[in-house]
Amino acid sequence: MSIVLLSILKSLALIILLLTGFAYLTYYERKLLARFHVRRGPNRAGPFGLLQPIADAVKAIFKEEIVPGHVDKLIYIVAPALSLIPALVIFAVIPIAPDLRLGGFTLQFHVADINVGLLYLAAIASVATYGIILGGWSSNNNYALLGSLRTAAQMISYELPFGLLLAAIILTTNIGREAGTLSLIEILNQPRPWWLWLWLWLAFPMFFITMLAESNRSPFDLPETENELIAGFQVEYGGIKFALFFMAEYISMITGSAIMATLFFGGWRGPFADPGTWYGPIVGFGWFFLKVVALLFVYIWVRASVPRIRYDQLLQFCWKVLTPLSIGYLVLTALIVVFVG
């Protein structure tokens, strides 16, 4: 029973961490965008505008709840939650710090070590579409419907290179051992030779592009293009329900960065992050946090510097450039595993 209790406590801590992370990610993004635009950004609420996210949260919560008369009520209300839940639960398999050992007690800093962890990522990412598709459909609005149709096509298309690259990473866990693994925790614990790191980093730009598309971030924010679809799938949403969609997007940025930090940059590993020591988990979490923040910077950097692409370009790029490239990468990885590993 205590295992269940511990998991519940861990999940709660994780959710609080992620929601706080979301709030300050919006602040981080606004400040950074302001730097890119040569302006100051939020600076009124509290010192350096640090209380701005809290003010925004209070505003979203206390806004009047409006359910338009022409919507499909049940799905309209469920959709924002459906888009937020996948972004939160994906974090369950990501180790955020090395184990803490106190006497005979070991505290692990992940909620679940599933032996099909990497496929769990793919599974949750593939159901993350529903919130946006259903939100757009239930709004009973042409702009919203167009937005959700775009989401359906975009996310299904980009899941293909995403899955192929994941398969390539799974293959590399075979190098130098009898059987590979699908568990993120074991992948992190496997030592990798230096040439394998270089080879994996070759896939990182492609993987990053698929993550951008999966979380509907600029330049792939076609589902909400405000200049042609006036906000796409979320046009009929306001108040806290809009905030939930907003949260889902930002938390999926955080989880995306955490996945990339774990797969490509060694997660919590770094100098002084020694498992089994009392300071290991603190330093390990510090490294993990730094890596995630650095990757989030790239997300925002891309948003500030790359214009949104056209919808047909988006799909053509996926099917004619990214998918063939990732198939090629998968084949080459297989050859490397067979002949070198």
Place this chain on the structure above:
Amino acid sequence: MPLLFAALALIALVGAAGVLLSRNPVYSALSLLLNFVAFAVMYVMLSAQFLGVVQIIVYAGAIVVLFLFVVMLIGGNLPALGRGRRAYVRAAGVILAALFLLALLFGLARPLPNGLAAVGAPDGGSVQALGLALYVDHIVPFELASILLLTAMLGGIVLARRYQAPPKD
């Protein structure tokens, strides 16, 4: 465990009934999703995690999304759906359902095939066991099935492709 199974079975049945009884095709698709997810959880309970996750990736993540895509493209509200059907369509439905029920009963009445114990073993549904079964023991039927799927895919592409006149200049 039996209690959990009963709850999941109930959810799966509610989903299946919802597919048939909903007037709105979007609700039908969502009921189907509920059914698939209940089955995925059952696979995980039978220690076939790989199958459970693949069930989510393939059915919940791709097929139902495509259903929704098509339903949205042709319009979600079809008032004519389910009405004005010809009598022979209904008769064909009843006959097919009866045949399916017969096949199901026939399958249930027979003794269980050999080798099921290996599948039910704690590691029987793991990725390693499944990989060995598919890629070592039964490689030829597996590859034949993949060729069949490839053929179907090529057929789909040929059917969907329109003839394009070559550019004039």
